[in-house]
Amino acid sequence: MVYLYTTYSCEIAIYRLRDRSWTPVFTRNYIWVCVIFYKDNFYSVDQFGVLRRSLFDKSYSNYKEEVVSSGFKFRCRFRYLVESCSGELLMVVRRLKSCLDSDGQWRLRTKFFEIFKLNQSNGDWEVVRSFGDQVLFLSHNDSKFVSVRYNSEYKDNSIYFIDDLGRRIKSGSEDFDVYDLRNHKVESIKLSHGHRRMHCQWF
Template sequence: MADWSQLPKDLLDQIARRLNYDTDILRFRSICSSWRSIASYPPHRFPNRILLNPKSTSGQPDSGCFCLSKHLILRLGLPGSTQGWLVKLEQSVPEKFLILNPLSDSRIRPLPQLFPNFLDLMGVQVTELGQEFVLRYTDNRPFSYTGDVYKEKVIFSSNSVWSDEPDFVIMTIHVSGKLALFSFRDNVWTVIDDLLSPYDDVIHHKGQFYAVDSAGRAVVIEVSNSLMTRDVAPSVFGGDKKYLVESDGELLLVDRHIIADDESDSQSENCVMNYTVKFDVFKLDHVGEVWVEVRNLGDRVLFLGDNCSFSAFASDLSGCRGNCIYFLEKSCKSSREEDDGFNLSGIRVFDLMNGDIELLSPDSVCSQFFWHPPAWIMAMGS
């Protein structure tokens, strides 16, 4: 039997540099001590603090900063079994993770009584479906002052994952609706002044930053060319909220149609409830520079989350149908109740074929894919 620990370090280094997912890096490191010494974790060398607004013109002091963290969206499964579990993890301290709702940032708690304190994923099939980055404000002053830079969707891009010299870019959406970019090399936030309508979403696709505004105008951001934006295709009009999703190598634009209605519950305070009525899906034709409507996603499933949208194949998900969009519908009632991190009543399923929107039933097989943890996960604690 081959002694894998004796592989040349140069070869191990070349293998490690081709690992794109955190889960692959963790598995690589678990082989033996010599392999672990080659690949550090986490691979991205984030600075502890990112300046909030070093070029403020408001006269306010600028001691505030952001801390950057990463969430992993994983499908866990047993080899040869269709029973899986969708989970979002946030590393709170080294080797410890928080479990979050896959479609929001809410922490799931309390966990079931028999939930294991330690998960050994070496015997588990792990598929990374997506990742999101979060900027959290930290300051010694009162929390009410948060500066000028505001995060919604946060995109992180690095050209030197394994380099000892970090070099990365962060793209997010400014409180004004404009795009904001932080360059590690320049150590400065820059707001891009090209606003026609407020931006809804940003994504990093095939080495470039893309963004879409509320009017359906999609742009690519030329980071190396004075932060110029260029329209990628004619605008997509009609909907109320736009999402950019990468799916099977394609860039999709999802257009969400929403109507407002007064909540009829007389015992609650007056509020306006937004209802989703349909979605339209388009894919970018890079050559023709046009959005092409997609009427059938086939086996693909789209998940639209608060800070991250991702795609998967229904055949890999327990009981979930293909050609559907799973999304979170927030009501006035649920916003007033204490959030335990997971509420099936907020998850809806849109069928792209017939246009129907259904509640995700707690009794359905697919709901078990979201929560509760499957029996084989619980068995790890016994």
């Protein structure tokens, strides 16, 4: 089975090998900012940090929804759900700042990240301060952890992300950055392929 979801229309659809078309699963009247398929269920989080789980039957034709965590005190639309290598559900929050660029324009830039782990027993979010020898490639709906134990090409205990909010209008380029969880600093990285696509994600 293949599932497809979009944060723009808040829809999820599935496709089985025997099907001839996509089957809509559900549409929400609230706006989620990230959704993942975790432990056989869909989990979504909105800009207020409310985490919801959709419980489906085997045919994925009926479901019920429940709130797993009631959210945070602050509002942020840059939240990312990701499954850790050990099978835990994490939420990464990107915090922004307004900066004056070299061309005299104010732009939003990434200031730092906050990482939380869901306590499955009570729904609380616990702070995570280190990824160890893992590196996280951050993207809405499709973040991935990669071990760098045997690969020195990437910086361990870091988050690789695309700071497309700070897009340079004249050149049309996007900034590929890495956030080090040790010193809490953002550094730019240069990619050899010279990517120029808008709103790109890691693949």
